[in-house]
Amino acid sequence: MPNKRSATKPTWIEEERLIAQGYRLVAGIDEVGRGPLAGPVVAAAVVLDPAVDLPWYDDLNDSKLLSPTKRERLAPLITNGAIAVGIGAAESDEIDAIGIAPATRAAMTRAVANLPVRPDHLLIDAVPLSEPGLPFRHLVRGDFFCRSIAAASIVAKVARDSRMITEDATYPGYGFAKHKGYPSP
Numbered sequence: 001m002p003n004k005r006s007a008t009k010p011t012w013i014e015e016e017r018l019i020a021q022g023y024r025l026v027a028g029i030d031e032v033g034r035g036p037l038a039g040p041v042v043a044a045a046v047v048l049d050p051a052v053d054l055p056w057y058d059d060l061n062d063s064k065l066l067s068p069t070k071r072e073r074l075a076p077l078i079t080n081g082a083i084a085v086g087i088g089a090a091e092s093d094e095i096d097a098i099g100i101a102p103a104t105r106a107a108m109t110r111a112v113a114n115l116p117v118r119p120d121h122l123l124i125d126a127v128p129l130s131e132p133g134l135p136f137r138h139l140v141r142g143d144f145f146c147r148s149i150a151a152a153s154i155v156a157k158v159a160r161d162s163r164m165i166t167e168d169a170t171y172p173g174y175g176f177a178k179h180k181g182y183p184s185p
Contacts, residue, residue: 010060010150012050014139018121019050025083027119028148029108029129032063032156034100036181038174039164040089041100043107044155045115045122047083048148054081060150062143063157075158078151086114087159105129111152125149 015026025047033041048057056077063071079085088110090103098106109131112122122129122136125143129136142149161180168177175184 008145009058010062010143010145010147012147014123014137014142014146015048015050015148018123018137023120023135025117025119026121026123026148027084027086027112027115028123028125028142028146028150028152029111030063030125030143030149030153030156031104031107031127032153032160033107033181034104035183037183038092038176038181039160039167040091041095041104041107042087042089042156042160042163043104043111044152044159045084045086045088045108045111045119046078046148046151046155047085047115047117047119048078048081048151049083050147056081057147060147060154062141062150063153064143066154068161071154071158071161074151074154078155082151084115084117084119085155086111086116087155088112088114089160089163101127105131111156123149125153 027045031043090107095103112132124138143153164176164180
């Protein structure tokens with residue numbers, strides 16, 4: 001794996017390996033919101049079709065490496081072009097009650113449950129996730145080299161950012177629209 005995150009783009013290698021093993025619907029899963037001091041942790045599960053050559057597939061990347069404008073352009077393309085998309089969240093009170101790691105798994109499990117189809121296998125960014133009862137593989141930095149996880153990272157990031165912009169109107173003065181709840185001066 002390259003040392004620099006920007007040196008490469010996500011590919012279909014992981015998805016195609018699973019499809020060759022007989023899995024038809026492979027969902028990529030990622031979350032955002034583990035580092036902020038305010039707001040929910042949001043996860044997305046995305047099932048893409050590597051056999052269909054959509055022009056925006058080449059633009060997929062870890063959401064942290066994309067500008068907000070590019071993420072906002074890609075999110076509806078992913079949502080409309082994917083086989084399936086599911087989003088799940090764990091609110092701040094749940095995070096406070098059970099901790100960030102269990103809340104992250106809960107958000108991911110909800111994202112899988114909210115898919116309109118049941119995937120055969122999960123590719124998850126970093127977090128082992130047995131709760132949905134499906135075969136899975138967790139990949140450290142999966143959003144960096146796996147297209148379905150990268151797509152999930154974009155959908156989750158745009159959904160959470162949108163939520164924090166809404167929260168900014170509800171709770172003026174905190175600057176949520178600007179910093180999205182991440183630590184800032």
